[in-house]
Amino acid sequence: MKLEFYKYQGTGNDFVMLDNRTKIFPKEKTDIISHICDRHFGIGADGVILIENDDFFDFKMIYFNADGSETFCGNGGRCAVAFAKKLNIIDSETNFIAVDGEHFAEINDTTVSLKMIDVDEIEVKENTIFAFTGTQHHVEIVDDLNNFPVLEKGGKIRYSYKEPGSNVNFVQQINNTTFRVRTYEKGVEDETLACGTGVTAVAIAMHKTNKTTSNLISLPVEGGLLEVSFTEEKGIYKNVFLKGPATFVFNGNINI
Ligand SMILES: N[C@@H](CCC[C@H](N)C(=O)O)C(=O)O
Secondary structure (H helix, E strand, O other), X not given: OEEEEEEEEEOOEEEEEEEOOOOOOOOOXXXXXXXXXXXXXXXXXOEEEEEEXXXXXXXXXXXXXXXXXXXXXXXXXXXXXXXXXXXXXXXXEEEEEEOOEEEEEEEEOOEEEEEOOOEXXXXXXXXXXEEEOOOEEEEEEOOOHHHOOHHHHHHHHHHHOOOOOOEEEEEEEEEOOEEEEEXXXXXXXXXXXXXXXXXXXXXXXXXXXXXXXXXXXXXXXXXXXXXXXXXXXXXXXXXXXXXXXXXXXXXXEEEO
16 A cells, blocks of 8 residues: 655654544554654654544544554654644644643744643652653753763663653753753654653753753753743643744655
């Protein structure tokens, strides 16, 4: 079967987008998702995103990691908004549904600001923090992020969590409002160039542990710059917005 696809990236976190409004894609076949994401034998991506019709929202976003596991993805959500605009499903604002719930987003040229779920699951341990921002995130501060073995350490920590495991974010504080982040992503089983739910977890974790008093955080990642803002009420983080670029790269057809 020949499948039309669109490739997008958000700060280097890259996705194959499929317009599945006619439900042609066999989403139960995880080997097809892995094949599409394979950087040698397929198109190459961190994940696959399906856009489907929904009765109550502008569209439904379904995200699969490169290994076929399903979860939510922040950068993927921002790219889904850019793709929905390209398909003329939305204009400059949207409400869409994903596996973690409802999302509002605004798009201005290639900048997408995405409202994330409220974050109330935050566990502060001795030297680490765990937060659920639509998916699972471990956050840990390190001294020398440039030379940190993200793949080796991230891979071990990822499996120290019970199923489905956790993504692992290593952080270095630059100043009161800026934190540099490198992320090991479960489901990709590698370091990616950026992770939207990951930087969201980092921003909230840094505020929660008093590393910052700001509610607008800049997060340089390997593939660019992301921004997270929020309000906090009695330990619950609300109005959480993830902002950054979401860019169309190319489109084409693949045999699956
Ligand atoms: N890169 C994503 C997160 C993708 C999901 C993650 N690998 C998981 O399995 O939780 C993002 O931008 O949020």
